[in-house]
Amino acid sequence: MISRIRPVAIAVTVTEDSLNVVLKDGGTLRLPLRLFPKLWVGTPEQRCNFRISASGTALRWDQLAEVISVSELMRDAERRHRDERLSSQVPADFPWDPTPALLSGTQPKLALRSIDGRFVVGLTAEERWVRWDMCEDLAQQLVAKTRQDAAKHPQHSHEVTLNRMQRAIEGKKWTARVETDWLMERLRSLLGW
Known part of the structure; x- marks a missing residue:
């Protein structure tokens, strides 16, 4: 179930194939980079040039005109987890x-x-x-x-x-x-x- 508390990002790393977000509550979200077309086609330098909003609820890549909601990342990760669990059955x-x-x-x-x-x-x-x-x-x-x-x-x-x-x-x-x-x-x- 999705938590009523808004997830807050405290750190982000972008690799060649994944977007990794460390959350304030200690959790980590790891999502395939291909899910984010603007990041996927961006250069490594553009991918690393981001900022976390002051509230920690959004990630911004100004050069790529990309803004990603941490809450949406959480929902997507939970949906993927549910789908994997159901598919495995x-x-x-x-x-x-x-x-x-x-x-x-x-x-x-x-x-x-x-x-x-x-x-x-x-x-x-x-x-x-x-x-x-x-x-x-x-x-x-x-x-x-x-x-x-x-x-x-x-x-x-x-x-x-x-x-x-x-x-x-x-x-x-x-x-x-x-x-x-x-x-x-x-x-x-x-x-x-």
Whole structure:
């Protein structure tokens, strides 16, 4: 959670690839320099020519016409930490973008959204985690249902039983096609089939 106390910078270092801000409370923010286009393209001398505002709440690079809020840096660092934590819980094989945008016309287009001042293509880490959690929960619930169906129809092979489950899921339209494919593989794994 974001602290109600405004973070105050007491020292800053800029390396070739990162912006490092030491906070008054003892914390340090380390962010990739590529997130700051003006600093990224600036010379090493321009990057080192900055000042911390008297209140410690803003960083200023006058030569590069760049002002960065320490509070925004803190929010960005917290968002990145949350996204990394959520992403680490989702299996690598779970789809990133189950519903790619379809844009008509002859010119190439890039479909994106603006979320918290950032442009996002596809799902955010949080949206992907929610989709995975739903698919994982559904797969867990379907284990018993699939076993019941297999016991009710012993003449069916495991593959036929799984196909019956897949058709039922597709009929409900709970998941996108790539998510259904992942869910069926997960179900197969949980069943040991």
